[in-house]
Amino acid sequence: MRLISIGAALAVLVSSTAVHAETTLRTEGDFDGDGLRDTAALEVDAERFRLVVRRGAAPEAPIVVREGPRERVGDFLGTRPAGVYETFPFDDRRETVATRHDGISFGSREASEGLIYWTGAEFRTVWLSD
Numbered sequence: 001m002r003l004i005s006i007g008a009a010l011a012v013l014v015s016s017t018a019v020h021a022e023t024t025l026r027t028e029g030d031f032d033g034d035g036l037r038d039t040a041a042l043e044v045d046a047e048r049f050r051l052v053v054r055r056g057a058a059p060e061a062p063i064v065v066r067e068g069p070r071e072r073v074g075d076f077l078g079t080r081p082a083g084v085y086e087t088f089p090f091d092d093r094r095e096t097v098a099t100r101h102d103g104i105s106f107g108s109r110e111a112s113e114g115l116i117y118w119t120g121a122e123f124r125t126v127w128l129s130d
Contacts, residue, residue, distance in 0.1 A: 029079040029102030031055070032118045040065075040104045040116075042077045049073040051106060051116070053123060065116050065123045066106070074108040085115060088127045097126055 025042040032038060036056025043050045051066040080103040087095040103117040105128075113128045 025077040027077050027079045027104065029104075031102050031104060031116075031123075032057075033101040033120075038102075040077065040079075042073070042106065044070060044073055046070065051077075051104070053104070053116075063123065065104070066114075066125065074106055074112075076105070076107060076109060078105040079103070080105045080115060085126070085128060088112075088130045090127070090130075095126065 024044075027040050028037055029040075030036065030038060031040065031053060032055055034055070034057050038056050039054045039059075041052050041054070043052060047070055049066075049068060049070055049072070050064050052062045052064055054062045080099075082099045082101050082103070084096060084098045085103075087097060097115070097117070099115075099117040101118055103115045105113060105115055107113040107129075112130045114125050115128050116123050116125050118124075
């Protein structure tokens with residue numbers, strides 16, 4: 001798994017009226033199984049984050065797979081190979097997920113790791129740790 005730290009990529013611009021931060025972390029893989037290179041990017045500004053997938057077959061139509069307030073952005077983004085993963089046991093239930101293509105790993109090193117994978121119809125998120 002290749003991880004990119006958000007701390008290493010953060011650029012802060014200070015003006016006389018506000019502090020603005022913009023970050024883009026990227027990872028690549030064949031996330032949808034069509035044989036083309038896809039890109040996942042974590043875009044962060046002063047207030048919000050978005051995790052966007054640009055499929056190789058349709059780069060002009062990005063898909064927002066996660067978004068939220070900046071304080072919940074996490075600190076890494078990476079690619080996980082196809083495989084079998086066991087989810088974190090919410091409500092004492094674990095799920096086994098078999099991915100057929102690369103997945104997108106994201107989260108916080110000190111708190112949680114999520115996995116976003118293509119089901120054949122949409123991107124789905126599961127949590128591998130909390």
